[in-house]
Structures are given as structure tokens and as C-alpha cells.
Amino acid sequence: MGSPVPVTLGASRARALDVMGGSATSVVFPAGAELVRHEHARTTVAIVMRGGFELIHGSHERLCPPATVLIEPAGERHANRFGAAPTSVLAVSLEPGRPGTALESLTRRLSFSRDPFAVALAGQVRAELEHPDDVSPLAVEAWILELLADLLRARHDAGRPRWLLEARDLVTDRYAEALRVTDIAAAVGVGPERLARAFRREYREPISSYLRRRRVAVAASLLETGDEPIARIASSVGFADQSHLTRAFVRDLRTTPGRYRTERRKRPMD
Secondary structure: OOOOOOOOOOOOEEEEEEEOOEEEEEEEEOOOOEEEEEOOOOEEEEEEEEOOEEEEEOOEEEEEOOOEEEEEOOOOOEEEEEOOOOEEEEEEEEOOOOOOOHHHHHOOOOEEEEOHHHHHHHHHHHHHHHOOOOOHHHHHHHHHHHHHHHHHHHHHHHHOOHHHHHHHHHHHHOOOOOOOHHHHHHHHOOOHHHHHHHHHHHHOOOHHHHHHHHHHHHHHHHHHHOOOOHHHHHHHOOOOOHHHHHHHHHHHHOOOHHHHHHHHHHOOOO
16 A cells, blocks of 8 residues: 555646645646556545546546546545546545444445536635635535535435436436426326425425526536527526526526636636
């Protein structure tokens, strides 16, 4: 076993802030970089914002494109092979949770998922790290807690009925459509009242809220990576108009689409 190394190993640029017994770090890795096998002292939740890399662990290789959420337990040995473009990652390093707690269960094993909403939340954390003020530590802690709660709820899918997972996947994939609960329920073979109750109970929000968050997450990605007018983005993700997108953005990400785009353009990639 080697000595633990920081999450900034091999980075061309990094901004970090210590929070809630851990740290949040916005990291940019240069194109084509390769990191030999190493480990980190604390569990790391890494959200790939741009670019991507291959993670080598044991005899396995796993591609981690944008929107990948990677959870690496403390001491998990791995190597990284970065792609042809600079890779931007938000890394949250966590102190161990108490045994038996939800946080400890989240950090127990290496895991991968794709979560566009986690990327939208990570974008807010990164904005605070890039342009900090005296309120930034509090803001970053709040965003990280929301991110961890989102990841923990997604982790509980194993015990949920297949029809409920299918309903969530349908909403995730067809977010831009004018979906109705009756249509979703018919597609998965249950009654609309049963679907609505189960969805709210298991995911702690109604289907309409989940659909809106999905639209906001996709819109956030389009705002960051493209130059389409905000009104056109609003329409493409399913909102009636730009004002509806703006209200949803303020509700979920506590900022406007225009400000979100401006903050991302202020931030150099390397």
C-alpha cells in the first residue's frame, strides 16, 4: 500500500475549501494526463463536469464521461487515464461517517452513477470555490448536503418495485415531453394514484418536482456548454417559456439562467 495523495495530484488548476469535516475542491486535469495507482486518505465523491477519464481499479477499467458521479472509499487504489480534452471535476472529500449511518453506507464501496442534477449542484459549489466570499463556506456546505441527500436516495433503488424504477426512468428519459401521471402510470402498469403516492413516498417529492429538476439539470448543462439563447433552451427542455425556466432555476439552484451562464464563462478551464 502506498501513501495517500491529495485529490489534486496531477492537476493543472485547483480551488479548495474546507467544510464540515471534509473539503470541496474544483480541479482541472490536463488533456492526456495519466496518474499511476494511488489512494486517497478520505472517501471522495467526484463529479465529472467536463472532459472525462478512464478509472482503472483492480483488473477493471471504467469510462467516466461528463455527469458521472464516482464514489471512491478511503484507501481505494486506482489509476486515472484522462481523455483528449481538459477534464473538470468537483471532488468532495469526506470524513468517515459513524458506522450504521446513511453517510457511512454511501461511502462503503466504490460506485458509479450518472446524475445530471448532481452536476448542476456541483456547478453551484464550483462557482463558490472560484469566486469565494465570507458566505461561501456556508453556501458550499448547504450544496454538499443537498448533493449527498440526492445520492443517498438514489442508492436505495434496490428495494423499490420495478414499476417505480421504470416510471422514474421514463421521466428521466422523456423530460422534454408534456407528461401526465396517467400516461406514466399506464406505461408501467399501475394506477395513477398508486404511482403518485409511491413516488412521493420513495423519492420525497412529487413526479412533477422530479421532472422539473431533470429539466433544470439539462438546461444547466446546455447553458454551460453552448451558446443557444435561453428562450430556446427553455423550449428544448420542456418549459413553456423562458420565465418558467427562470422560476425553476431560482427555486432549484438559487440563481437565474443568465447569471448561471455568466458565472461559468468567468471560469477558465485551465
